[in-house]
Amino acid sequence: MRTRFRQTGNQLRKNWKISIRNKKTTSCALLLPLLFNISLLLIKLAIESNPSESNQDKLSQPRESPVFPRCNKKFDLKCNTLAYNGHGNKQVESVISRLLTYSDTPRNEVHGERTETNLDTYFYQNPNKTLFGIVFRFDQTEYTDTIPEDARFFIQVNESTLYNKIAYDDFYDIFCPVQILLQRALFEVVGEFNINIDVQFSKFPHPKLVTIDTAGALGKTFFFWALLFNMIIMAGQIVQEKESRKRFGMKMMGLTDFSYWTSWILTDLLIIFIVILVLIITGSICGFEFFLKNDFSIYFVLFLLFGLNVVATATFISTLVEKTKSATMIGFALFCIFTIFNGLASVLIYNEDVSKIYRIIFSLLSPVVFTKALNDLSIASGYDGSTGMRWSSISNNAEIFPMRTCFNWLVLDFFIVFFLTFYFDNVLSKGIGVKKTLFYFLKPSYWKGKANKNENEILVDLKNAEEENSKLRAMDLKNQKKKKNDKGQEQEQEKEKERVEGGAQNEDLDVRNERKKLLDSSETESTIVKIYGLTKVFKKNIVRSTIKDFKAVDNLYLTMQDDQLIALLGPNGSGKTTTINMLTGLLPPTGGFASIDGYSIISEIGTIRERIGVCPQHDILWDELTAREHIKIFAGLKNIPKQQIPLEIEDRLAEVDLIDVGNQRVGSFSGGMKRRLSVAIALTGNSKVILLDEPTTGMDPVARRHVWNIIQNAKKKRVILLTTHSMEEADILSDKIAIIAAGKLRCVGSSLHLKNKFGAGYRITMIIEEGTLNEIKEIIKEKLSNVLFVSESLVTLTIEIPRSNTHDLPEFFEFLDLNKDELFISDYSVSMTTLEEVFLNIAKSAANERYNELKEKLKGDLLAQKEIEKKKNQFDIHYENLNYHSQLNYQNEDDDVDESSNPKKKKVLKKKIQINEKKNKVKKKIKRNSKKNIKNNLKKKKKIKKKKKNIVKKKNKEIILSENDISSENELGIQLDAIIDKDLIKPDLINFESD
Incomplete structure (x- = not known):
């Protein structure tokens, strides 16, 4: 607490400063x-300055000559302006006549009934036909020609009339005019005298008006x-x-x-x-x-x-x-x-x-x-x-x-x-953070603070699964031996044995040993990080239900020792960042688990976070805060004693050479300075395990070398997990390299071990005299078999010798040393295959494996196979481009060394480099054009498919693709987007860095 x-x-404090x-x-x-x-x-x-106009409504002036509206005929239907009772009574008829005279209303727009009952019946039987009615209420049982003195009259207005009443107000336009004119007519007929009625408005008495x-x-x-x-x-x-x-x-x-x-x-x-x-x-x-x-x-x-x-x-x-x-x-x-x-x-x-x-x-x-x-x-x-x-x-x-x-x-x-x-x-964690179920608070495990399945149970399940797989592999090997009895197939049988003993198809033996070491509990006390079958599967949404779940990390086993830096390499989308997110608790593992310094990521992630430092792929920096304030914030998160925080701030900033700009706001920093500050934050608090996700991205060569020194010194009494796209960085810093592709661990070991195991062999670069290239190539062909000429120019020649021919190298080197002058070779150098080439070979192997799996899975579906084949060809073209860049970088490094030792040929070498750069630009242009052509071809194919479907609907002829074929085609398109693009051609996004 x-x-x-x-x-x-x-x-x-952080929020308030921001x-x-x-x-x-x-x-x-x-x-x-x-x-x-x-x-x-x-x-x-404004209201107080003009209260008379704002606190009361103005009263409208009465009309000087009151008239009432007439009914408005529509659709040539007869309508009545007025209906009345008392028809036949002389005085009533006289009153109505005067009323019509005053209002200039024609007689044919008036309807009369003898009694009030008859008038109501007329209204009922003729709805929406009369504008208003006048009811004279007096005893009409005895017929008379006069209106009694105690008679009363009522004015009725038809609220539901269909005739034009939109602009009328019943009170001002009908009631008042009719009442005034009717009273005037009554006075003249019954009282036998003329009157003029004036209408005025006045306010009732009220208290003094106040402002609201x-x-x-x-x-x-x-x-x-x-x-x-x-x-x-x-x-x-x-x-x-x-x-x-x-x-x-x-x-x-x-x-x-x-x-x-x-x-x-x-x-x-x-x-x-x-x-x-x-x-x-x-x-x-x-x-x-x-x-x-x-x-x-x-x-x-x-x-x-x-x-x-x-x-x-x-x-x-x-x-x-x-x-x-x-x-x-x-x-x-x-x-x-x-x-x-x-x-x-x-x-x-x-x-x-x-x-x-x-x-x-x-x-x-x-x-x-x-x-x-x-x-x-x-x-x-x-x-x-x-x-x-x-x-x-x-x-x-x-x-x-x-x-x-x-x-x-x-x-x-x-x-x-x-x-x-x-x-x-x-x-609703949206892909980042441990997402709980909808009713997580109802589960006992939530309140008890324990996982549904503890680490021991998971480990037992993993061991049982490994035993089952071992039995299946043994049966597979036994079946293979029965099929292969010919002596000429012994070598193939030995390869099959190595494959089966290695685990799953094409699994490397080092990967299997890493798994076995963990499951047999044979790791040493210095093992700080242990990853047991870590798996992460991302579920697809309900809308696109045809897409299968995507497995980002697949059964990963890995150990990390104290005083060790492990480089985790792989193309984009291979599962590197997903692995780090699981180790830090931002993503829950679908299967397996991991322990860091003895604490489980499933049940003790809070304790783990106090013991790890993280430099994420994206900088977690605030532009409004200074570099010192950043270190102070994360030092507080690491529970460093308050009295030690000032010293911690100075040490961390000095390590990354930011001491002079420590009081400047981070918003003014360059991208490289921000990455150095992120590295300093990761190292804050003397954490036991450091996770660095591409820490030198965006740095210049000098700053990168400086950070490399920091990382090299920081691994003492620590475990550092590094992800990077720079093969040079991994080669220099790492004690152990793990390469993953398509979520699977493909190989593990030191840089030298991987080069020996997966590299093509050795490269020899020779500095020759101009005009002697062809002769030297012929001599090399005589001395070495299976030699590959990697690159050549006027004054340099680079060859590659496969590992199978390394036994010929001592004799060849002796030949070169004895005949350098005769061959016009001024100097030569020997190097192993680069880590970059090893990485590319493994990435290509993983892509081919995925290609074969998809091809076998969609066997019999011609459309699917064609689409997969096209994706495969795109990948092969891009792989060749990457390999070309790798060789070009390698060659340029050799040329730089040669320039210092051969100053006379400096101009020639520069020209050669310019030619290579032009070749590189041409290749890129060809690649862009090819991508455009592919898109255009896809659009054309879609149009052709639409036309075919329309023809089938109109003519009802035989359909080339059945309904099942069409549905499988739609499903294929979705599968290819979700699977092939992620697993097969992800190396497109690989970026290599070289100084």
């Missing part, structure tokens, strides 16, 4: 509340924005550290998830705290009653609880995505959605008419609850005479969700979101 707290403090030095982002977060409060103040001043509280009306939205906008900034910062692999780099060096998340939550909470203070102080200065009337501690606690939820939401977003841009987009989308809820929460959610279950569901969203609480505070302080909210009233300030309930929900929401953050961080 003490370690966790120290790491948390260490990360807090935030301070990232001035633009931090200033944006802190100035937003100030800008929002100033905007509120300006709106308030701007903070109460708009503040809840502005305060909401000021806090919620930080969610976008915080999510982007966390994901940026995740995207650049900095988090996983620190995790490899011992950082715990608890310390990581706690440090980010505390850092962001500190920023939120400052934002809240700025919001409250500036709001109080602006004189907003929201801050002046309500109790300070109530809205401060409210803001703080919502700030916690903002931080939790930002961390939750960071677990869902891998890219900073995606995190920013999701954060902005949520900002917009929550803003909409901010305007609708009080009306649509916290309303008496809304079901309780819906209020509970929406209350799981902290912005909705925060909006409700802001609204309650605004109401409590938003009118004259209000005293604001106090703690004594937080339980009864509202019937639905009072303030105390809002506080409880905000606390609950924080813990829910934080739990989801921790959960999704474990189950």
Whole structure:
């Protein structure tokens, strides 16, 4: 626990320094509340400066000559503007006639019925036909010609009429005009006198008008924005550290998830705290009653609880995505959605008419609850005479969700979101990090801290599997002996025996011995790292179900001794980085396990991380921090005593020659300087095991040589695992070399051992006189059999002697020494096959093996075999190009040596090198053109296939490819993308370095 707290403090200092030095982002977060409060103040001043126009609606003037609209005929259908009852009553008819005269309405647009019942029946039988109706209500049982004095009338408007009513307002356009005209007509007919009715509007008596509280009306939205906008900034910062692999780099060096998340939550909470203070102080200065009337501690606690939820939401977003841009987009989308809820929460959610279950569901969203609480505070302080909210009233300030309930929900929401953050961080690891199952927390092994299968059980399974394989190999050898009885096949039988005894097909005996040594527990006490059958299989996605699982590392056995540097070589995609990720716990092994200094990567990865140093393939550096601050951060992760950290910083920077720039920010460093700092970080803390993943990438030759010296000195009392693409680096530094291809260990041993075992033999480079090349070649052919002429020029000749002919070399060297002058040979040198050539031969052998496996697997499928053959040819062409570059580099190194010993021929040699460079450019151009041609041919083939399918559909003739063939073709294309490209032609990406 003490370690966790120290790491948390260490990360807090790092996050805070980065935030301070990232001035633009931090200033944006802190100035937003100030800008929002100033905007509120300006709106308030604008309202107070013109209250008459802003606090009341202007009353519209009445129409001088009231008229009502007529029905609008459509589709040539008859319509009625007016319908009435009392038809046949003289006074009623007189009133209607005058009404029509006043409004200029024709008689044919009027319909009359005798009784109210008849009128209702007419409306029912003729829907959407009449604009409005007039009902005269008096006793009509006895027919009279007059309207009684106690009669009343009602105006009815058809709300569902089909006729043009879009621009009408029932009250102003129909009710008022009809009522005015009808009353005028009644006075004239019944009262026998004329009147003019004037309409006026006046306000009811009311208290003195007051200006609205701007903070109460708009503040809840502005305060909401000021806090919620930080969610976008915080999510982007966390994901940026995740995207650049900095988090996983620190995790490899011992950082715990608890310390990581706690440090980010505390850092962001500190920023939120400052934002809240700025919001409250500036709001109080602006004189907003929201801050002046309500109790300070109530809205401060409210803001703080919502700030916690903002931080939790930002961390939750960071677990869902891998890219900073995606995190920013999701954060902005949520900002917009929550803003909409901010305007609708009080009306649509916290309303008496809304079901309780819906209020509970929406209350799981902290912005909705925060909006409700802001609204309650605004109401409590938003009118004259209000005293604001106090703690004594937080339980009864509202019937639905009072303030105390809002506080409880905000606390609950924080813990829910934080739990989801921790959960999704474990189950959505996106390829990096140990990904747990969906219900990992329900397994007893999670709470007990033990793996489902311990190391002893795995080791027993591995031994049983090895015994089964040994029995199968013995049976295979026995069957082979029965088939081969001829004496002429004895040599082939011996090769078969060596193959079978070596293990799997074409397995090297050194690889088998490495496995046997581990399974028999015959390794010595100095063995620090033991890898037992380590396997990693990447499962393919459900959408492309036809693709098979990809095995990145396949049953790897390897030992590493104390005071030893092991170079792990292989083409891109061969499993080097995957192996390192499993050793550091970033990836869980699918099978097997490994132990480092006696601790298992399955159950004790935390302890292992404290004992290893890692220089990953990508630099885990922050541009805002200095070199010294970087060393201090990782020294804290390694639990180095505080009093020893300053000395550790100086020692590490001095080792990589960065002492003079130790106080400069890393953002100003070159690529080579950053790699040197990464090496220094890996060496921090006197770790027992150092993992260096391509440590000298991007360095100039001088810096590379300097780092080589550092690595050479660092391996004392340590184990160093080095991955590199530089064969020279592996040759110089390594005590042991392991070459893997297609996930399998192909060979293991010292550089000299591998050259002797897999190399082509010896090379002899001779410096000759100009014009003697052909004669010397003829003499060499006579003296040596199976000789290969590697390269030749006017003054140099390089030959290669296979290992099978090495017994001829002493006699040949004696011949050269005795006849140098006669042969016009000024000097010669002898060298073994380079490690680069050994690597290429093994890579090609692995590719051929994979090619044969695929060919056998897809036997009978002509389309598949053609595609595989084409991929194979592409690989062979590229292999020849790489081999050519290897020979060219080798030759140029010999030429450089020759220039110093033969200054007279310097110009000739330079010219030769220029010619070789031109050849190299031509080869590259040919290669690019060939790739374009291949792509064009593939496009043409696709078009031809489409045409064939269309012809088959139209003419129903015999189909060359059956449905099964077509499906197998589609499956083949997917398999080739997933398997062949990864296993067969991966050497395309090999980059060799030479000084």
